[in-house]
Each structure stands twice: as structure tokens, then as C-alpha cells.
Amino acid sequence: MSPYRILVVTVVHHPDDARIRHRQVSSLLAAGWEVTFAAPFTGHGVQRPTDVPGLTTVDVTRAAGRRRMAAQRDARRVLRELGPRHDVVLLHDPELVPVTLGLSLPVTVWDVHEDTMAVVALRSWVPDRLRRPLAAAASALERSAERRMVLILADEDYAHRFAREHLVVPNTTPVPKDPPPAGTPDDQGRLRAVYLGSLARERGVAELVAVGEQLRRRTGGRVFLEVIGPGHGTAGEALAKAHDAGQLTWTGFLPAGEALARLDGALAGLSLLHDVANFQPSMPTKVVEYLAHAVPVITTPLPRAVDLVERSGAGVVVPFHDVDLTVERLLAWADDPAAAAALGRRGHELALLELDWTQHAPAFVAELARLAGHAR
Structure with missing residues (x-):
């Protein structure tokens, strides 16, 4: 059987985001997947890598501040054109949830990084008069996503926001075996x-x-x-x-x-x-x-x-x-x-x-493989 294929999309996060690129994408590549990674490379001033086996990159418009509509339109184009060529679509931004409406896509997964409602209160670009309506819209978006998509949660404390159980993939990290001791002076003795x-x-x-x-x-x-x-x-x-x-x-x-x-x-x-x-x-x-x-x-x-x-x-x-x-x-x-x-x-x-990512990566890869296998 040919390798599983996944389309990973973000319009918000940096293309070198640790959770997306260096944990999830790297684990999928190591497991033999073919990964198409759509991210705002130009928007973050990053060159698209071209020499990573199994990885294809696509540049999309960056969403920043109040400038989000162009990024959503660009993401919808990428999802419409590339989504059907893959076994799974993995989304990393709440902005992308409504973008999928009306598209013919394979099984779609939303990786919920944050408490979507609470984060509205932290956005400095959101006018005060819109915070309450946007928080309500975020709650409705979560309910809509749960009906239409598979969810992955970055933290078990988000679970109460949803009606069903969902896989938790925590923000752990690769743990080096023997790091140098804390308080080691630099080459200037500082x-x-x-x-x-x-x-x-x-x-x-x-x-x-x-x-x-x-x-x-x-x-x-x-x-x-x-x-x-x-x-x-x-x-x-x-x-x-x-x-x-x-x-x-x-x-x-x-x-x-x-x-x-x-x-x-x-x-x-x-x-x-x-x-x-x-x-x-x-x-x-x-x-x-x-x-x-x-x-x-x-x-x-x-x-x-x-x-x-x-x-x-x-x-x-x-x-x-x-x-x-x-x-x-x-x-x-x-x-x-x-x-x-x-x-x-x-x-x-x-x-x-x-806290070692290598202990959590197998469950993440296995869940996506289950979804991809079911889709095939």
C-alpha cells in the first residue's frame, strides 16, 4: 500500500512552529507519511524547504491582526485544490474551521491549540465591543467543528468544552538525555x-x-x-x-x-x-x-x-x-x-x-493512521 498522505494547514502559526513542524510533521515523516505542509512561509520571511524527504511545502497568505479574510480565501483555495488528493486534512487554526464549509474533503482534523473562547479576550486587535459576540461565535465554532470534524486537544483541560471525548496530544517536547548543568557560564563567564x-x-x-x-x-x-x-x-x-x-x-x-x-x-x-x-x-x-x-x-x-x-x-x-x-x-x-x-x-x-514527546508521538501517528485507513 502506498504511504498515507496528509495535508497540514496553518495560516497563523510560524512555519517552524514547534508543535506543528518539529513534533507532529516530523513524527509523520518518520513514520513514512507523505506530508503536504501549507503555511505562511513568505508572511514570516522563511524560505520553503525543498530537501526534506516526504515533505512538500505550499506557501499561503498569513493571517495577522485584523487582516484575516485574504488568508482564509487562500486557505480555502488550497483545501479545495489539494485536499481531495490526501487521506487526511489537519487544520491548526480556528479560522480554518468555517473555511471548510461546502468543500469535498477527506476526513478532517482540527488540532485545538487553545481555549478558543478565552483567547478572544487576549487579542489586542479585537475592539472591546466585539469581544463578547466573538466569544459566543468561538463557542458556536467549536460546536460546529465537533459535529463535522475529528478533534485533537493540546490540553486535557479543554475537554469540558466539548460533548465527546477526544484524543489529547499534549505540548510535550523531545527531552535530551544528558543536557549540560544549569548555571554553566558562557564563553565570557556570564x-x-x-x-x-x-x-x-x-x-x-x-x-x-x-x-x-x-x-x-x-x-x-x-x-x-x-x-x-x-x-x-x-x-x-x-x-x-x-x-x-x-x-x-x-x-x-x-x-x-x-x-x-x-x-x-x-x-x-x-x-x-x-x-x-x-x-x-x-x-x-x-x-x-x-x-x-x-x-x-x-x-x-x-x-x-x-x-x-x-x-x-x-x-x-x-x-x-x-x-x-x-x-x-x-x-x-x-x-x-x-x-x-x-x-x-x-x-x-x-x-x-x-514530558518526552517520543512517548506521545506514537498515539498521535496511530490515530491519524486509523483515520486515513478508514477513509481509504
Whole structure:
């Protein structure tokens, strides 16, 4: 039998998104699938790869801010033309759910990354008067998707939003077997605290800037903050200003492999997310990635992050917006890197047992193979 064929589509996410490209697509390719990956390569300034066996890439219009209609039209064209040539279609954005209406497609799967209703409240480009109607529309969209599609959930705490059970494919990460110890100095003898992930106001950008400024002032640059990830709106402006002033180092977006490698040897990983509805039930992927790379965690008291930190014994919980306590903890570990390394080892032990993507990939691939086989 010929390999299964899948069309993977996103108009929102970066083509190098860790969940989509480096976990799911890579696992399907490793299992012998033929994957067509439609993503906004040009919109994110990324060259389409042409040398990955089994992978065909298609450029689509990027959806950003209020500019979404053109991306939806382009995605509908791609789905109409390419969808019937595949055994499964895998969608990664809620915007794509209504785009499929009226199309003749094979079995279609929506990978639900977030609490769709809660995320409406975080979109700075949504006018206040439209937040309530859009939240209601998001709820209706979820109900429609459940009737017409197969759903995969990124977090078990989204399950209550749906009437039926659905496969949960959590945001775990490949766990390296022997990462370097936390608190390893760089080639200039400096210690790095790190933040990895998207950046917005509610993700603690103001606190990160303040932490970076205090570290520079109090240590003369011996301890500094490295921020890795794309900044959105005013968050990007604040980070660029802080970077130019030497208060922190901001790399912007890095491909997943390069970004994760930057965690190795860091003094600590920061997760200073705010107390907002979309974060309450979710597992911050960055916390999982810090533990996987043997880096101790400083997190705000969001339930899932607290659970991981307390069960692993691999970090501390600080109150929301508490810059001073965050800095004091970083300075204490900078004075005793061995203590940071010991905490990091505890987190790595738990990550190997519970958070390794290689333990979850087989269920993901098997479910899609079941759907593809049924379709054939």
C-alpha cells in the first residue's frame, strides 16, 4: 500500500512552529507519511524547504491582526485544490474551521491549540465591543467543528468544552538525555536567565524588561536575561527598546532546534505569565521545555505550572508581577550555581518520565493512521 498522505494547514502559526513542524510533521515523516505542509512561509520571511524527504511545502497568505479574510480565501483555495488528493486534512487554526464549509474533503482534523473562547479576550486587535459576540461565535465554532470534524486537544483541560471525548496530544517536547548543568557560564563567564516563547503584555513582557534591567544594574552584566521568541505589537517595541539599551538580549524568533539549544546551561527559565483565563487551565510549554533541558523554573502561580514545579522540586513560584522576588531568586542561584544545577537535574528526571514527546508521538501517528485507513 502506498504511504498515507496528509495535508497540514496553518495560516497563523510560524512555519517552524514547534508543535506543528518539529513534533507532529516530523513524527509523520518518520513514520513514512507523505506530508503536504501549507503555511505562511513568505508572511514570516522563511524560505520553503525543498530537501526534506516526504515533505512538500505550499506557501499561503498569513493571517495577522485584523487582516484575516485574504488568508482564509487562500486557505480555502488550497483545501479545495489539494485536499481531495490526501487521506487526511489537519487544520491548526480556528479560522480554518468555517473555511471548510461546502468543500469535498477527506476526513478532517482540527488540532485545538487553545481555549478558543478565552483567547478572544487576549487579542489586542479585537475592539472591546466585539469581544463578547466573538466569544459566543468561538463557542458556536467549536460546536460546529465537533459535529463535522475529528478533534485533537493540546490540553486535557479543554475537554469540558466539548460533548465527546477526544484524543489529547499534549505540548510535550523531545527531552535530551544528558543536557549540560544549569548555571554553566558562557564563553565570557556570564550567567544567563532565559525566557522562551511568544511575547505579549499578558505574557509578562513588562516584568521581563524590569528583571533584565535589575540584573544588569545589580551585577554589572555578570548575570543577564536572554529573551527568545517573537514579540507582538507593543511588546515587540518594548523589547527592542530594552535590547538597544543593553537591559537584556532579545533574539526574536528562532527555529525550534536553535531556540531549544539556547536553553542548555541557563541559570533559570522564566514563565511570568499573567492571571488570565486562557492561561489558567493550560500547561505553559516553556515550563516543560525548561525542565527538559535541566533548567530550574521561576513561574507565576498558574495551576499547571505550579503542579509541575512542586512535583519535580525544580524551581520556585513567585506572585504575579513580582519582579523583585524573581530577581532575588536569580541572584541567589547566581551565587550558588550548584544549587541551580541540582534543581535542574530534578526537573530533567521528571521530564524524562512524563514530558518526552517520543512517548506521545506514537498515539498521535496511530490515530491519524486509523483515520486515513478508514477513509481509504
